[in-house]
Amino acid sequence: MQHLVLVRHGESQLNVVNKEKRVYCGQIDTHLTDFGRGQARDAGERLKDLGYLRLGRAVTSPLQRAHETLSLILRELGGGILELPHSPELMERSHGEFEGLTDEEAFAKYPHFRDNPIYADFMTTYDRCAPGGETLAVVSARAWPFIEGLMQEDAQGDLLVVSHYNTIRCIIGQALMLTPDQIVKISIPNAVPIVLRQETPGETYALVEGLELKLE
Numbered sequence: 001m002q003h004l005v006l007v008r009h010g011e012s013q014l015n016v017v018n019k020e021k022r023v024y025c026g027q028i029d030t031h032l033t034d035f036g037r038g039q040a041r042d043a044g045e046r047l048k049d050l051g052y053l054r055l056g057r058a059v060t061s062p063l064q065r066a067h068e069t070l071s072l073i074l075r076e077l078g079g080g081i082l083e084l085p086h087s088p089e090l091m092e093r094s095h096g097e098f099e100g101l102t103d104e105e106a107f108a109k110y111p112h113f114r115d116n117p118i119y120a121d122f123m124t125t126y127d128r129c130a131p132g133g134e135t136l137a138v139v140s141a142r143a144w145p146f147i148e149g150l151m152q153e154d155a156q157g158d159l160l161v162v163s164h165y166n167t168i169r170c171i172i173g174q175a176l177m178l179t180p181d182q183i184v185k186i187s188i189p190n191a192v193p194i195v196l197r198q199e200t201p202g203e204t205y206a207l208v209e210g211l212e213l214k215l216e
Helices: 013-017 034-049 064-077 103-109 136-153 165-175
Strands: 002-008 055-060 158-163 194-198 206-209
Touching (some): 002 064, 002 136, 002 165, 136 158, 136 165, 165 194
Parallel strands (some): 002 158, 055 158
Antiparallel strands (some): 002 194
C-alpha cells in the first residue's frame, strides 16, 4: 500500500489580486502572503497528525509559491524526508500570451476569446487553451508520467507533492481515472493535504481524504 499526498501551495500574492479581478497567473512567479505561509505551516501540522503516512520523499515545482510552501511544510514535519530536485513537470498550467494580463487586457488583444463560443470556454474545458498556452491535456501528459515514475521508484514509501491548482487537478484525474469532463469540475483549495492510496502497484488510486469530489 502506498500513498500519494498532493498539496496546492498556500495563498499567493496573485491569489489575493484575483479576488478583486482576474489576472492570468499561470507560470508567473509570485510569493506567498503571510496568510499563505500560515496555511503552509498548518498543512505540515495536519500531515504530522496523519499517523498512517510514511512520507519518505517530497517534490515540488520551481515556482516560488510552491517550493516556499514545501519548505514550510517540511519544517513542521521535522526532518527525515528527502526533498527531490524541483521539477518543471509540476509547474502550473501556462496561459501563454495571457499571463500577467487581466480579462480586459487579454480580450482587447484577442476579442474572439470573449465573443466566440469555440474559444470562450478555454478556462473550463480540457482541450482548449489561451494563445500560446497549455491545455489541461498537455498538463496531464507532462505531470502524470513524472508522478507515476516517482511512485514506481519506491513502491514502499509515500510521496508528498506540492504543486498548483490545475496540475493537481490533472494528477488526481489520471490517478482516479476520471473523464476530462470530470477533471474540469475538480476544485483544489490552497494548502489542504489531499491523500490518495494505491493498494498494489498498477491499481487505480482511491481518494482517502482532503477533497470532496462533486463530479455530477
